[in-house]
Amino acid sequence: MARRRQAVTIKHVAADAGVSLQTVSRVINNGPNVRPEMKERVQASIDKLGYVPSIAAQRMSGSRSYLILALNDRDKTIAEWRGRSGTDWVDQMLLGGMLTCAEYGYRMMVELVDTHSDHVERELSATIAALQPDGVILTPPHSENPLISGFLAKKNIPFARIGSLEPGPGLRLTMDDEHSAGMATEHLLGLGHTRIGLIAGPEEYSLSGWRIEGWTNAMKAAGLAVDGLCERGDFGFESGLQAARKLLDREDRVTAIVASSDQMALATLEVASDLGLAVPDDLSVVSFDNTPVVRFTHPPLTAVDQPVAETISQAVKLLIGPDRKPLPTEPINVAGKMVMRSSTAPPRVRSLD
């Protein structure tokens, strides 16, 4: 196979426009010191020849790579692809990230890294060295991994941590989990529920804590107790079954449950069905994530929509930035919103305690 060369290079454009390479380069990069008519002439040649700069060459000469790297946990991702995870992170990352990158002439690449591996840094280092991205986006649990944050900070690569409020380097963007959980709880309180359970996420995720916080605050503000009403899961279906059983398979069961992921909400539905509890009459369920699946359950789930795509889009914009000004160190919150469906209703029997 013949060695493949770039069809039309900057050289061809320069020749066609009758200018130097440098001038063409300036036009491409919106550089200063180019007269409008010159710029126009060069642009005409670019359009005429259909010239597109090779990102490889651009990277080589020490400039930007026009590449944003989205880092996801490998196991989490594969679980997601197999349909066994709650959040569709990859889809949403691409939806928010890729389209926004495209707007700015950037590309987005997804790479998988094992967070818990003991050679994360090695693996990451290799990926960075090979790809040399202009920015990196970290999703949970990577966004809470100090090894990863530390490495990127040391390498001076701009990066965004999604869904983590943990202090440390890098841009932080969250989906305001405390507020979202509060919102879900208040919705149920408004319907008249007083025993509202929470299926929280695992401790490794700081967002789990924030959701507990939001739920607790809402309950306390209504003068209600929270003891024994919170169980933990790992966002997966199986763990949801166990947590839901603990909350439901007893006399003083809850009349409503806020689940921290769609899969755990699905599991809650399953347990309710096993126990002969009707949803929403005997049990109201609010889910987190609002992935496509919750529209097709029985009944369709009221859910907190996590604006993952918007958040990633924000991150990309800040990472790319028109100029390379320093990134905000304060966390940025993107508000979630509730999507009402038919899994929530007033409790059948008002609890009298």
Add this chain to the structure above:
Amino acid sequence: MARRRQAVTIKHVAADAGVSLQTVSRVINNGPNVRPEMKERVQASIDKLGYVPSIAAQRMSGSRSYLILALNDRDKTIAEWRGRSGTDWVDQMLLGGMLTCAEYGYRMMVELVDTHSDHVERELSATIAALQPDGVILTPPHSENPLISGFLAKKNIPFARIGSLEPGPGLRLTMDDEHSAGMATEHLLGLGHTRIGLIAGPEEYSLSGWRIEGWTNAMKAAGLAVDGLCERGDFGFESGLQAARKLLDREDRVTAIVASSDQMALATLEVASDLGLAVPDDLSVVSFDNTPVVRFTHPPLTAVDQPVAETISQAVKLLIGPDRKPLPTEPINVAGKMVMRSSTAPPRVRSLD
């Protein structure tokens, strides 16, 4: 911001191992004419320094880019991300493609292109020029677009067309739609159904035709008529509603339906529910795709699992290839398999005609 340079380059490795750049290069690329002990020495330096070649530089010097481009239709993809499409192509492409790429030291990038736009070729050309991938994977409907195939063939870039049997250049891999549809139909025939409807895909997709073929052949082999039992949809939910209504909202309704996508099967469930038909007692439903959602419907759907991931994985392997031998011109079939759930059962009343 300081201009970021590669931390450790081939030069450092060469210096550390006390050899020339070229020798290091040979070791990296498994080149010939290197003594084992020398190879070992260089490899030791590589490991010690944590050296990883820059793909940008590799591409620059005229060799491979170690990049596989996966091309998806933009509108289709966004519909998918929003949860409104049947197949989770992107997920499956990444699952099959990215992991396989990783095995071979390659990376996979997803890009979106409008198939129906009148400047497909321009858009594609720009992407290719910028990225210079070693191979391209085309999913439907791109895999049936002669403009795209023609362009890639002209540029001499190896590419795979997934899910298309249309003649033309490029590697062809399909999921044996004819066989799959036959399998689904035979399953229903085996349960005793005689009036089995098909909700086919749109005409633009040749796989729609193959599924009709498989279904027709199975029916005819059982001595049954197919007239008026086939409706078309566009794989989306809305179109499924219409098609299902045509098949069900009449006296001589079918007792079983094979739907060409999960979303259309979901719609069929909806229509059945509206008409007061119980699934599977009054109506059996078999779905195509087997995306995660069908495990959570009522009842969970029996489905034909489309081995998209395996197919893409195959494509990647052939595209990369140990050597650049010519790609097979005959289509390669990857067999789907049926996943039994509870949406199929023998018909309640045996039709007597």
Add this chain to the structure above:
DNA sequence: TGCACAAACGATTGCGCTTACGCGTTACGC
């Protein structure tokens, strides 16, 4: 022992682009 020939490695070149720098031109101050 001599020669041909292959294997093993090194030196050089260039991929396409940006950055650094240099020189000529115009604008503006006193």
Add this chain to the structure above:
DNA sequence: GCGTAACGCGTAAGCGCAATCGTTTGTGCA
């Protein structure tokens, strides 16, 4: 009117790597 500065453009160097060619060393055979 001359100096300085800013602008507008060109020239040259080099990014990290693989391809090409050149040089040395080893091997087989007569």
